[in-house]
Amino acid sequence: MADDKSSAEDRLIARHFKPLATHPGALGLFDDAAFIKPPAGCDLVLQADALVGGVHFFPDDPAHLIAAKALRTNLSDLAAKGAAPLGFLLSLALPKALGDDWLGDFAKGLRGDIEAYGCPLFGGDTTRTPGPAMISVSMFGSVPEGTMVRREGAKAGDLVFVTATIGDAALGLFVRNGEAQWPLDAAQRQHLLSRYLLPQPRNALAEAVRTHASAAMDVSDGLVGDLTKLCRVSQVAADIDAALIPHSDAAKAVIAADPAARETALTGGDDYEILCTVPPAKADNFRAAAQAANVPVTRIGVIAAGEGVRFLDAQGRPLAFRQASFSHF
Amino acid sequence: MADDKSSAEDRLIARHFKPLATHPGALGLFDDAAFIKPPAGCDLVLQADALVGGVHFFPDDPAHLIAAKALRTNLSDLAAKGAAPLGFLLSLALPKALGDDWLGDFAKGLRGDIEAYGCPLFGGDTTRTPGPAMISVSMFGSVPEGTMVRREGAKAGDLVFVTATIGDAALGLFVRNGEAQWPLDAAQRQHLLSRYLLPQPRNALAEAVRTHASAAMDVSDGLVGDLTKLCRVSQVAADIDAALIPHSDAAKAVIAADPAARETALTGGDDYEILCTVPPAKADNFRAAAQAANVPVTRIGVIAAGEGVRFLDAQGRPLAFRQASFSHF
Numbered sequence: 001m002a003d004d005k006s007s008a009e010d011r012l013i014a015r016h017f018k019p020l021a022t023h024p025g026a027l028g029l030f031d032d033a034a035f036i037k038p039p040a041g042c043d044l045v046l047q048a049d050a051l052v053g054g055v056h057f058f059p060d061d062p063a064h065l066i067a068a069k070a071l072r073t074n075l076s077d078l079a080a081k082g083a084a085p086l087g088f089l090l091s092l093a094l095p096k097a098l099g100d101d102w103l104g105d106f107a108k109g110l111r112g113d114i115e116a117y118g119c120p121l122f123g124g125d126t127t128r129t130p131g132p133a134m135i136s137v138s139m140f141g142s143v144p145e146g147t148m149v150r151r152e153g154a155k156a157g158d159l160v161f162v163t164a165t166i167g168d169a170a171l172g173l174f175v176r177n178g179e180a181q182w183p184l185d186a187a188q189r190q191h192l193l194s195r196y197l198l199p200q201p202r203n204a205l206a207e208a209v210r211t212h213a214s215a216a217m218d219v220s221d222g223l224v225g226d227l228t229k230l231c232r233v234s235q236v237a238a239d240i241d242a243a244l245i246p247h248s249d250a251a252k253a254v255i256a257a258d259p260a261a262r263e264t265a266l267t268g269g270d271d272y273e274i275l276c277t278v279p280p281a282k283a284d285n286f287r288a289a290a291q292a293a294n295v296p297v298t299r300i301g302v303i304a305a306g307e308g309v310r311f312l313d314a315q316g317r318p319l320a321f322r323q324a325s326f327s328h329f
Numbered sequence: 330m331a332d333d334k335s336s337a338e339d340r341l342i343a344r345h346f347k348p349l350a351t352h353p354g355a356l357g358l359f360d361d362a363a364f365i366k367p368p369a370g371c372d373l374v375l376q377a378d379a380l381v382g383g384v385h386f387f388p389d390d391p392a393h394l395i396a397a398k399a400l401r402t403n404l405s406d407l408a409a410k411g412a413a414p415l416g417f418l419l420s421l422a423l424p425k426a427l428g429d430d431w432l433g434d435f436a437k438g439l440r441g442d443i444e445a446y447g448c449p450l451f452g453g454d455t456t457r458t459p460g461p462a463m464i465s466v467s468m469f470g471s472v473p474e475g476t477m478v479r480r481e482g483a484k485a486g487d488l489v490f491v492t493a494t495i496g497d498a499a500l501g502l503f504v505r506n507g508e509a510q511w512p513l514d515a516a517q518r519q520h521l522l523s524r525y526l527l528p529q530p531r532n533a534l535a536e537a538v539r540t541h542a543s544a545a546m547d548v549s550d551g552l553v554g555d556l557t558k559l560c561r562v563s564q565v566a567a568d569i570d571a572a573l574i575p576h577s578d579a580a581k582a583v584i585a586a587d588p589a590a591r592e593t594a595l596t597g598g599d600d601y602e603i604l605c606t607v608p609p610a611k612a613d614n615f616r617a618a619a620q621a622a623n624v625p626v627t628r629i630g631v632i633a634a635g636e637g638v639r640f641l642d643a644q645g646r647p648l649a650f651r652q653a654s655f656s657h658f
Contacts, residue, residue: 007554031546032376032409033406035375038373046362047362047418048453048467050456052422081362087375123376129460130460130461131460132459138420221336
């Protein structure tokens with residue numbers, strides 16, 4: 001007689017993850033695979049991003065925030081592509097030290113964002129690792145056929161926009177590391193810290209980006225480097241007025257006290273804001289759509305013919321950066 | 330002036346992975362996401378499986394075999410669901426010790442199976458880890474709408490089939506570990522070892538499974554435990570004639586010399602064969618389709634009403650197993 005009890009792995013999945021698999025095609029996670037009928041007339045948009053403990057988050061960060069960050073880094077990519085989220089697959093490798101309480105808190109973090117962004121769990125894989133936790137999310141969304149917004153497509157004369165504020169998360173990492181010697185009040189420290197811990201993906205703007213932007217990407221590896229990538233693929237240049245780049249009050253206070261921190265803010269990454277280019281004729285409608293979506297957008301410069309990305313200070317002098325963007329390699 | 334050079338990460342992707350992204354919707358991996366128009370009238374089948382160094386493979390296994398195993402464990406799930414592969418996303422976390430040569434060999438392994446199985450790379454994520462390598466694959470395939478074969482659906486009277494042979498990989502792991510004291514010749518040792526290192530997913534049988542099977546899954550955690558899972562979800566029992574379970578000559582030699590090894594063969598996992606149930610009226614057509622697909626299939630028992638999975642030996646005595654299947658938790 002074979003053992004008819006569920007395996008510990010099955011029980012773990014039933015306890016923590018089954019409640020997150022609300023789409024009927026997920027089959028309650030009782031099967032090897034899930035299925036979905038993509039919306040008629042739509043392309044499926046596919047994207048994956050992984051977080052590694054000690055690299056993308058601190059192992060002692062609260063588990064529900066790690067879960068939210070894992071989803072939101074992916075949601076941010078879909079937003080910048082103009083796509084509506086459909087769901088995700090989750091591969092989880094966990095060290096033994098992370099037990100049932102940690103998983104319960106992790107699942108709670110997933111559940112909050114699954115509901116907030118309408119993006120249920122479809123399946124995945126759970127395994128042990130002798131190394132740090134790794135959380136690998138593959139997310140899929142949809143756009144009307146042929147309308148995914150690409151990095152390619154920016155044209156000379158298009159206006160360059162970013163959402164919300166730039167640099168908070170990169171400065172927040174210094175706060176999290178206890179390395180920040182900046183004169184910040186408690187609210188400012190908390191603002192920068194929370195922007196590092198919990199991205200705010202701009203999915204509310206996805207429709208406006210899809211309708212109006214000629215090119216877009218999310219800012220995850222630093223504004224300077226990411227704009228450089230967009231311009232390279234679009235085979236254009238950009239002139240950015242650094243004074244126009246939106247910073248939070250906290251980031252402004254840091255840069256005022258420590259001008260070198262501006263480079264951190266512009267190249268440090270983890271913003272999860274949308275960078276997009278909009279033809280001038282569409283700019284008013286884009287601004288109006290952003291206002292309706294309650295997402296602040298700011299024009300920071302213009303696309304030009306040629307190649308290269310120039311950031312100019314208030315005196316028109318080019319800013320130099322030691323490293324344009326974060327790279328793991 | 331911003332740094333206009335590609336980052337090392339972008340160069341790594343361009344060198345090793347761009348040639349694998351042959352679908353136009355992958356945009357040459359130059360974008361944040363990919364897109365695909367699912368075939369008309371089809372459901373998308375979604376599935377993820379990850380491999381961790383030291384858990385699912387030996388860190389000194391050849392990189393091209395690790396790559397092939399990462400794809401094939403996922404291809405095997407699609408095959409058992411009756412789905413045709415469309416493509417995959419790859420999240421790769423690599424320790425510093427694995428350099429450019431390793432990645433080149435890894436990409437070579439991917440390329441071979443991308444071509445063999447018609448399953449191109451659509452995108453993903455590459456990062457460093459202070460821990461062991463982790464290779465997380467999310468794979469998507471297609472089936473005509475509503476036809477994904479599930480674990481649920483087996484009915485009393487259905488015949489239970491498996492493909493090829495069972496237990497080779499679990500015994501091969503003992504060979505790989507140097508723990509095997511069995512009287513095997515070199516060819517037999519090599520057979521078991523290669524079955525552990527390189528799964529042979531039965532995608533050639535997917536169409537036959539979709540057309541004829543009432544329920545199916547791939548055998549990845551051991552035949553006993555996986556059949557138990559299928560029966561539990563289908564709310565049926567099964568009577569298996571252990572003497573009918575197909576074993577390779579190498580596995581037969583092991584079991585003859587060491588009868589206790591039969592339990593390893595039946596519960597040890599890593600088979601990546603298809604387990605399916607077929608209504609008796611469809612059995613002849615299923616066998617013919619399997620023969621046409623050049624995939625051996627063997628009837629090993631029958632589905633019954635009730636619950637529980639019984640493995641009976643040649644004398645009709647029930648076999649007992651200490652642990653029905655492999656579990657990471």
